[in-house]
Amino acid sequence: MNDSILVLKRRTRRLAADSFGALARHLRVEARPAALDDALCCSDGARSLAYAQPCTPFGGLLFFADQSIAWGEAVGKVLDPKRAQAWAMALLEKFELLPNPSGDRDIRVAFELEATATEAMVFDGHERRRMKTKTDVTSRTTVNGIPVVGPRAKARMLFKDTESPVMLHVAMWESLLVHEERTRLPEDQVARAVDDTLRQRHAGHPPAYRVRGQRLVYQADEFRGAPDLLAPEYLVEIETADARRVVRVPASR
Numbered sequence: 001m002n003d004s005i006l007v008l009k010r011r012t013r014r015l016a017a018d019s020f021g022a023l024a025r026h027l028r029v030e031a032r033p034a035a036l037d038d039a040l041c042c043s044d045g046a047r048s049l050a051y052a053q054p055c056t057p058f059g060g061l062l063f064f065a066d067q068s069i070a071w072g073e074a075v076g077k078v079l080d081p082k083r084a085q086a087w088a089m090a091l092l093e094k095f096e097l098l099p100n101p102s103g104d105r106d107i108r109v110a111f112e113l114e115a116t117a118t119e120a121m122v123f124d125g126h127e128r129r130r131m132k133t134k135t136d137v138t139s140r141t142t143v144n145g146i147p148v149v150g151p152r153a154k155a156r157m158l159f160k161d162t163e164s165p166v167m168l169h170v171a172m173w174e175s176l177l178v179h180e181e182r183t184r185l186p187e188d189q190v191a192r193a194v195d196d197t198l199r200q201r202h203a204g205h206p207p208a209y210r211v212r213g214q215r216l217v218y219q220a221d222e223f224r225g226a227p228d229l230l231a232p233e234y235l236v237e238i239e240t241a242d243a244r245r246v247v248r249v250p251a252s253r
Contacts, residue, residue: 005184005252006106008143008218008230012054013096013174015040015062023095024049027064028164057222060152062097064168071158071166074122074131079159081115084135087163089113092155092170099141100175107176110142113155134166135159143176143218146232153220153230171220179229182252190214190234193249212237212244216251 020040021033031044041050046068052058092098099109115137122131139155141148151171158167185193191211198206214236221231232251237244 003184003186004181005232006144006178007180007182007232007252008107009177009179009227010173010220010230011175011177012060012223012228013172014054015051019095020049020051023062026091026095027168029064054228055223055226057224058152058171059223059228060173061171062168063170064165066164066166069160069166071160072120072133074120074133075161077161078117078132079135079161079163081117081135081137083163084137084157084159085113085115087159088115088137088155088157088165097155097170097172099172102176104176104178106144106178108144109176110145111139111172113137113139141172143230146216146218148218148220148230149235150220151222153218173220173230176230179227184232185234185249185251185253187214187234190236190249193234194236194238194247197247197249207240209238209240212239219248 017033017035017040024033024042027047027049029042029044029047029049031042033040033042038053038056039050040053047064047066049064052061054060098111102109115135117132118134118136119130120133121128137157137159141153154169154171156169157165159165194211195206198209214234217233217235218230219233234249234251236247236249238247
């Protein structure tokens with residue numbers, strides 16, 4: 001196991017007003033975009049689109065919603081997952097919403113989409129049946145083979161029966177740079193770190209718990225001030241007498 005790990009600095013894309021307007025037209029939002037200091041937005045009453053500019057809590061987040069369609073309502077036939085995936089990737093590429101390739105050989109970014117038709121229990125007044133309600137496109141991003149999680153590192157789109165999403169959530173960085181190379185916390189020391197965290201939270205008397213699993217991730221949290229970091233963490237799932245929860249442990253020191 002490597003004894004070092006990178007802490008990365010992310011640069012968030014500043015979206016130009018004309019690019020945002022073109023995207024709004026592509027998504028059939030029939031309203032003139034408004035450009036604010038920290039965001040771009042538009043809404044025609046049925047469809048809304050917004051983008052958070054850099055140096056805001058959710059900088060880089062693009063969100064679209066079509067409120068004229070019930071997202072969970074059953075349809076005769078949902079959009080084929082392959083078509084939904086291809087449409088989603090074409091949108092991300094056309095409007096340059098994907099991470100730029102890194103010029104640093106120490107930073108290897110992989111991004112992929114997958115699509116599935118999802119079902120829900122629907123009651124038609126006589127009986128309950130499982131029916132397909134939408135096609136869900138989700139992303140998986142890794143940096144140096146480590147999954148990236150959090151609200152600012154994902155792409156998700158929901159489709160009903162046409163190649164027009166009813167919801168879109170895209171939040172990716174423009175580029176990554178090496179901020180620091182730090183010593184990685186060994187996996188056999190994670191349990192002690194969890195115990196220390198729980199002692200601090202419970203005034204020295206943590207509840208009895210069992211560790212159910214742990215995984216190493218890069219966490220894409222809200223922006224809380226420069227530098228805007230992508231930091232490695234262990235996500236440790238623990239079980240107490242009344243609940244399961246996840247404890248976040250810094251993976252570098």
